[in-house]
Amino acid sequence: MFKYLKNDLPASIVVFFVALPLCLGIALASGAPLFSGLIAGIVGGIVVGALSGSSVGVSGPAAGLAAIVLVAIDQLGFKVFLSAVVIGGVIQILFGVARLGIIGYYFPSSVIRGMLTGIGIIIILKQIPHFLGDDDDPEGDFAFFQVDGENTFSEILNAIGDPSLGPTIIGLISLALLILWSNVLSKKGKFFELVQGPLVVVVVGIIYYVFTQGTDYGITEAHLVSLSEDRNTEGLLTNFVTPDWSQAFTAPVLITAFTIALVASLETLLCVEATDKLDPAKRVTPTNRELLAQGAGNIVSGFIGGLPITQVIVRSSANIQSGGKTKASAIIHGFLLIASVAAIPFLLQKIPLSVLAAVLFIVGYKLAKPSTFKAMYDGGWTQFVPFMVTVVGIVMLDLLKGLALGLVVGIVIVLYKSYKNSHFLHKENDDPTDGKVKMTLAEEVTFFNKGAILKELDGLPENSFLELDVRKTRYLDPDIIEILEDFAFKAKQRNINIKLVSERGIVENPPSYIEFFRFRPKKETA
Structure with a gap:
């Protein structure tokens, strides 16, 4: 597993910087304590990473589950909800034992590509306000229509109309550095291959924050990473919450548990399929083993106060794009989350959110390249139509609805082609x-x-x-x-x-x- 440590270590650092704001943001979007998102990220990296058969997949809290979690916490309370997470993990293990991992293979490749592209577009759209210093909405909130009555594009227009100078400047500097690092400097020598651009821009962002405090070009605390609501990080790793089992076997909890298990399993299998397509080595992940690993991860996460876990395409694609070769990258990123929270929380809370937005811009672009649209168009209407329906559905509605629409259109096309080719x-x-x-x-x-x-x-x-x-x-x-x-x-x-x-x-x-x-x-x- 550590044969390619020179590749996996830099990739794990990139995944860590991508995962940190998403763990916090998804917790906020889910109406859960912020620390529960970090717990899910740590468990997804270490526990699931160790048990999974995927070499490059990375697991953690998923934006696609945020709406389900938000409703469940509102109805059950957070501690009772944790019991549903544990039971959901048990159900996922049963899915794996029953060898239901084959479900993911029945999704057309056009829908899988649409999912990747749609998520890439969402990442870019959702990070524009943060890039411009408008950080009112939680990071990782991928729903188009939001609880405040705004939507993705109205939030972008609001941010463009009233940008913050400091975050915008360091965001532009970071984006320029990332493009320069990726397209020019990475080809100049081993040093530029080992030291990844995202790490460089994070360091530059911290330096910029420290040296511009009190000036017109400075950044306020509202535009920085926050590990807790009051920015107090003392004893952060001891704030574990255990499940309340008093309602564990009531209908609402069991329904929530089954819903979490089903949706998390489906998202995981789709992400496994997508990740395997992105893997340069074209390795095939054993899907039944993946369900067992995800189930074990959700049991552990629920027991210690974490959100439900799935394999996540954002982190997995960042891992692949950064040169990750084995599961060591996912595991190391989990330990980096622990180390950062325990040892340097004060330093992490000096990272401008606009810097992380610049990092995610690059990740999103690589998922939604214009060449992908051209390739799908060249493949004919039977490929292009379900692809576009999936993309538009994910951007305008949410991940699961977009996938459902794409799958329905794909099935209709299959029936039509069967009708024509009988x-x-x-x-x-x-x-x-x-x-x-x-x-x-x-x-x-x-x-x-x-x-x-x-x-x-x-x-x-x-x-x-x-x-x-x-x-x-x-x-x-x-x-x-x-x-x-x-x-x-x-x-x-x-x-x-x-x-x-x-x-x-x-x-x-x-x-x-x-x-x-x-x-x-x-x-x-x-």
Whole structure:
């Protein structure tokens, strides 16, 4: 695991700087104590990182669960909610034992790419106010419509209309440094490969804050990272909360637990699929083991006062983009969270939020590159439409609704293509007056193909000749057989001769398709 420590250590530092504000922000967006977000990040890095079979995936509190957690805490109270998190972890382990990890493979690649792109766009949009020094909304709040009546774009317009000078200046400096580091300096030598740009801009941001205090270009505490609501960090690592089990087996708690388990598992499996696509080594994560690891992580997190955990694409993509090779990166980032909270909380609270926004701009851009849109467009409308529906749904609604919309559109397209591709129809020769038509049925023909086949049969001209080839067909739905039976009657009236070609031979104008296919021998497979 430590074979590639020279790659994993710098990547873990980048992931740490990405994870810290998101852990705090998601806790705020969830209506939970801020420290619960840090606990979830630590457990996601160390516990899940150690148990997971993913080499580059990073787990922690997820923005996609924020709305569910917010409602649950409001209804149950935080301590009772923690019992639901623990029970949800147990349910996830049962999912893994039942080998339900295969669910994630049934999502089209266009929807997965749409998820990555949508999250990248959200990251950029949500960080613009922080970049300009407007830090009223919690970090990690990825919902388009917010509880204060504003929405993503109105918040951006508000920030543009009243920017803060100090945060904007250091944000622009940080963004320029990151671009320079990535595109120019990283190619100049080993030092620039080892020392990552995000670490550099964080140090520059702290220095800027210290030296500009009291000036017109300074940054106030409101624009800095905050580890607690009152900025008091004494005894921070001892503020653990344990679950209240008094209502553990009541309907509201069990429903909440199952919802957390189901949504967290689905998000994890989708992120696993997306992360495996981003992994340069193209390693495949064992999904059932991932569910077991996530379940164990949620049990631990719930027991000590943390939020529910999933594998998170933002941190995972940051890990990959920063050169992470093994799970050591995720584990080390968990220990860095502990060390930072325990040893240097005063220093962390001097990091300008606009610097972290600049870091996340780069992460978001790499997820939502213009080249991705072009590639999906070049792939045809069957790829581009579900991709765009997923992107727009995630940006305008939320992660789960966007995924659901993309999946529905993907399913509709599959059904449409099945409708179109149930058979192949072509003329025997180039003479349009010849009247010979050959129809070859596909390997599996279901009731979804009724409309397409019926349309083609009804479109045959009178006095024509139809050759129906079913030699490749392994399954023929009874509904299709009934269509053929009805067409045989119509064919006699329209003087259409039918030649049925099957494994049993050739039959001219069979008297009964139902009887023919009922006794048709199945082809043996090797």
